[in-house]
Amino acid sequence: MSLLAAITGAALAKDLRLEWRSKDAINAMLFFALLVVVIFSFSFNPTAEESRQIAGGLIWVAFLFAAVVALNQTWARELRNQVLDAYRVSPAPASALFLSKALGNFIFVSVLEALMAPLFIIFYSLRALGPAWQLIPIGALGTWAIVVNGTFFAAMSLRTRSREIMLPLLLFPISIPALLATVNATSLILTGEASAKVWIALLVAYDVVFTTGCLLLFETVLHAE
């Protein structure tokens, strides 16, 4: 168990260090995130009252698209020079590799969201009428839902043609319940109409089910040859 944690930690640290070193990827992603917010704001220009109703959906769709761009390069570094073979030959548990990538993506996408959210608040003059603190667990659970399956499907897409389009093709249908839950929970908090508790519970269930599924099946996918 501690070996799993040690390797996950080492792999995650390595990814973060390398991302930090070559800042081009981060800069490009941040700018992309900004562009997405601006495009959405131009396209959907509602009054302050209406915007509370639809902002939940808008924000999460924007997050989803930004996330897909980030997820597509999850394994890029491991593909060069066939580094994945070195992992496969080693006794390191596959789930450690998966966890490190998923956590890395989670951090990365959260940074993007942290940039995009304030911009949305500004452009749409948003103000939460419900308990705003709940937006944090909703954000975390929703992001994890996208990222955990996204990292897994990115690994599956490695063995397909048209890798970049394959990832969203696989990810979007399966993510529908999570998206529904996150959007509705966010809208309920913004409009203050009702409690978001059931949606949050659904998100927790989704995250638990799919995190377990991914951890159990990643070994199979990694060694598929």
Next chain:
Amino acid sequence: MYAILGDNGAGKTTLLRALAGLTKPTRGSISVSGSVDIRSVCPYFGYMAHPSLLYDEMNGTENLRYFARLYGIRNEQRCAEVIRLVGLDPQLARPVGQYSQGMRQRMSLARALIHDPKILFLDEPFSNVDASSTHEMVKLLVNMRDSGKTIVVVTHQAQLLEGAADEFVWMREGQIVSRTAAIPSPDRRESERQ
């Protein structure tokens, strides 16, 4: 030390990858060190191929330190030792992506050796490598064989291992066609082809 030889497409790489557990045979089974479950004996394997299996963005020491962690090794000294063993400088801060091919292959070998494996699988380790690096690597392999390791080398340059390998295994079209203790003379090789 076994040298696996044969023309392109003979199946040498497939055989090596199957032994290392990277690919599964469609028929039959493989047992290494008496075990059919290759994953259970993989801690004893070292694997090297033509791609370097290293991160281009990190320098040699960082790469080795990282891959050592995959085997549960946290000893920094060990990384430096292994790098020196293959004839490179552990202090070199240049990222691996900027190495010459010879240096890269040697660093890749260091990565394969970091956990002191009992069995080494090397796929075309000498391709595109300069003569002096090749010479050094062969010397190193001979030393390791003498200290008790099993080494399986795939190459299409049989002459590099002349006098070094214990057995030459020839493959053609996915089958092993002969196993010899030395490289046969050119005439015998021609008659074998026909």
Next chain:
Amino acid sequence: MKRAFPILGVVTAGLLSYALYEALIGAPTEQTMGNVQRIFYYHVASAWAAFLLFFINFGASVAYLIRRNPIADAIAVTTAEVGVVFCTVVLVTGPLWARPVWGIWWTWDVRLTSTLVLWLIYVSYLMLRRFSSSGQTPLLAAVLAVFGALDVPLVYFSIWFFRTQHPQPVIGGGGSIDPRMMHVLLLNWAAFLCFAFLVCWSRYRLERLQKDVEEAQALESMFQRGSTR
């Protein structure tokens, strides 16, 4: 075995014709919706057929993951393809029914929407099969099928709960069904299942033949390299 196929074909044709007659003429006319309601026999029977096929696909996928048996994979691809066809019928007949009766093309009806998501998941399954290199296709597809199966209860619940928050019309009518209508529905379902079985059987044979041909070709190319020397 080969003789059974044409016999079954004839039986299926007969069953389908009889079911068609019953659905369009034999069954009693519904009192509020009139003849449009007859589409119900196709809509629901197709849905049941699709769900059954997808369930078999899930079973075959799990079997493949455990045993790596190529027969399991052949069954998986077969049921997925035929299932998607029936699922498409459900999604087309749904709006066709809703429009004349309720005046709208789409409503976030629980069953219809869940079927849409199921359709999306299985179309992505078929795309994965098409885009992956043939060696790993069975394994990756089986993993995706398992993920899809894990998703289904979550999909259903999320849409159901969504509707409690945003009430909308229900397609397909809940409540009790006239026993004569039920009889026609079951008849259609049986006819569809026979038809599905026939198509699956053909597809299965095609898949197995394809795999045999691929293997033979691979072996042949290995030996051919010898003769060119």
